[in-house]
Amino acid sequence: MATERNLHDPVFHPRRTVVGVEEGSLLAPRFPMDGLMPCVTTDAGDGVVLMIGWMNAAALERTIKRGEAHYFSRTRQAVWHKGATSGLVQRVIEMRIDDDQDAIWLRVDVAGNGGSCHVGYRSCFYRRVPVGPDADGALTFSEDRKLFDPAIVYGDAPNPTIL
Secondary structure (H helix, E strand, C coil): CCCCCCCCCCCCCCCCCHHHHHHCCCCCCCCCCCCCEEEEEEECCCCCEEEEEEECHHHHHHHHHHCECEEEECCCCEEEECCCCCCCCEEEEEEEECCCCCCEEEEEEECCCCCCCCCCCCCCCCEECCCCCCCCCCCEECCCCCCCCHHHHHCCCCCCCCC
């Protein structure tokens, strides 16, 4: 059984050279001026894109050390543990970082019914956008059912969608 890493061990290294960042073996992430990097999260089993989230240094470090996805909520301005409220925890199977170390890709197994979208669907990408000359802007659903009722799962927690 894997043990949890000591949460006080450093995991990031300084960014000293371009070659070191692009070709080296040390994790030296870059968090742009807003302090956030994008994170693409896919299902480890079938590769479906579940969500796009944001990570600050604390979220990335917690994800690495705990082996479960943590993100930064731009709405709440706080780090959150995916599944802490819903039980739909994302266990990290594999984590990759892009060439210049400013974007993350997580492959995860999702606990419970496998849902990852706060609206109740499996994926946050549950609608198709028409493209091409006949595109009329009408979205079509690519998922035919919700996996859970958000009102039951989240209760009176505030909705993260901003108008």
